[in-house]
Amino acid sequence: MSRFEGTSNYIATEDLKVAVNAAVALERPLLIKGEPGTGKTVLAYELARALNAPLITWHVKSTTKAHNGLYEYDAVSRLRDSQLGDARVHDVRNYLKKGKLWEAFTAPARPVLLIDEIDKADIEFPNDLLQELDRMEFYVQETDETIRAEVRPVVVITSNNEKELPDAFLRRCFFHYIRFPDxxxxxxxxxxxxxxxxxxxxxxxxxxxxxxxxxxxxxxxxxxxxxxxxxxxxxxxxxxxxxxxxxxxxxxxxxxxxxxxxxxxxxxxxxxxxxxxxxxxxxxxx
The missing domain is CATH 1.10.8 (Helicase, Ruva Protein; domain 3)
Known part of the structure; x- marks a missing residue:
């Protein structure tokens, strides 16, 4: 995979280029911190452009849970369809909504996965993602199958420092703080x-x-x-x-x-x- 040198639309400092390329080489999530407005989120978009890779974005909110990134099972719709005699109820896959990690793990080409503003979620959120980001796989109970990434996505995680992230999570990331530009x-x-x-x-x-x-x-x-x-x-x-x-x-x-x-x-x-x-x-x- 080619090295990231910034793009015509994104001025990357030397230390940021080093951080991006190190994270890609190590196949570790790149954790980017910095003041709001310093280009953390845009970095993922420009990195995807530079690598000619698909971009999958997961914008985290205060209500976001880790399992939302894997999949969601719509039991209510399935119950309603069973009462209406809908034939779709016989295949549980019709009621599974793929999350962003599922999309990233099964993308046809190596994607860039942006997990944006991870510090907005509760403190358990990063810890709940540890295993999936480490192993690049997760188990789907409803279908008794394991979703496994054939190629590890390039993972970019942004944080505005609203709350401290757990040490166990930090250990698994390559970290870079975007200083305010001179x-x-x-x-x-x-x-x-x-x-x-x-x-x-x-x-x-x-x-x-x-x-x-x-x-x-x-x-x-x-x-x-x-x-x-x-x-x-x-x-x-x-x-x-x-x-x-x-x-x-x-x-x-x-x-x-x-x-x-x-x-x-x-x-x-x-x-x-x-x-x-x-x-x-x-x-x-x-």
Missing amino acids: AQTMQDIVEVHFPGIKPRLVSEALKTFYEIRDTPGLKKKPSTSELLDWLKLLLVDDVAPETLREKTPGKLIPPLHGALLKNEQDVHLFERLAFMSRREGARPGG
């Missing part, structure tokens, strides 16, 4: 999404963006995806780089800040900073 990497990411964008606008926008992220007391730091949304709006409204450079007291909140600041506490924080800055400027000799 200014140079971010500039490369912006160029991928907006080829030929005005360099002065990008320079001023990045300065403002990182200043906002570094503001003490900020509840939610803006992410890469929010920066890209903001840049798109700046381009649509044809905002001049000089507008972003202005640091007068009344201009501390950047234009179209709703793309970057996503809760009232952070907006109030910048309003307070602007107010304090105006007061400082209004003092005699200030």
Whole structure:
């Protein structure tokens, strides 16, 4: 299988490339952590593209149980059909709904399986998947058969660090934390999404963006995806780089800040900073 080097749509740092290729070589699940908006989920999509492999996605919710990934047996439908005299009741397979692991294990070509936001489920969820991910097989009681993967899928698991994952689960994964991109990497990411964008606008926008992220007391730091949304709006409204450079007291909140600041506490924080800055400027000799 070819090595992952990033794609035309996805800027991968050197250490991320190493992590992806190591996980593929070891045939271990790749556990990706990082701030929301750092491209964890997109990585699986781009990895599937790069490997020319089918992608199977399992988006985990708070109510998700491990058995949902294997299969679900619809006993209620079978009982109803038996009361109606439906011939389908004679084959229990008609009432088994394949889960994402079943799909991945029986895919005709080696797939990429994304288990997205595993930390949203309860703490038992990762442990309940250990055996299946280790052995790449599971038993179906209703049909007395074992579903076994002929080829191990490439497994990418993402976590937003909402809760700690069990040690036994972590031992079986190759781990990588996606650090928030530095200014140079971010500039490369912006160029991928907006080829030929005005360099002065990008320079001023990045300065403002990182200043906002570094503001003490900020509840939610803006992410890469929010920066890209903001840049798109700046381009649509044809905002001049000089507008972003202005640091007068009344201009501390950047234009179209709703793309970057996503809760009232952070907006109030910048309003307070602007107010304090105006007061400082209004003092005699200030």
